[in-house]
Amino acid sequence: MKPLFRLFAHLLFAVGMLALYLLPAKPYEWMAEFDPVLAAAPEDLSGDNRVFAFLCLLVIAATQAGLMATSRGRLERRVCMGLILTAAVFWAAKFCF
Secondary structure (H helix, E strand, C coil), X not given: CHHHHHHHHHHHHHHHHHHHHHCCCCCCCXXXXXXXXXXXXXXXXXXXXXXXXXXXXXXXXXXXXXXXXXXXXXXXXXXXXXXXXXXXXXXXXXXXX
């Protein structure tokens, strides 16, 4: 059961990071490509994109934390912690700054 959970946790991390990568930081940025008059894209006042990205971050961090809690090896715990920190830094760099 544990190798299956480990595989699931790492696959979910990869899919979650791919989703974070593919989500646009500013959802209306594509409008400037079609109409050059719109130099500044309208602001997204709802912030739904950032909330959804944060929920993706929480899910992938929770699965890695669960894997870290069930692992016995020190190396595996460090890898899980590194993956959580990598995802958090990537999210913050893309959606907060």
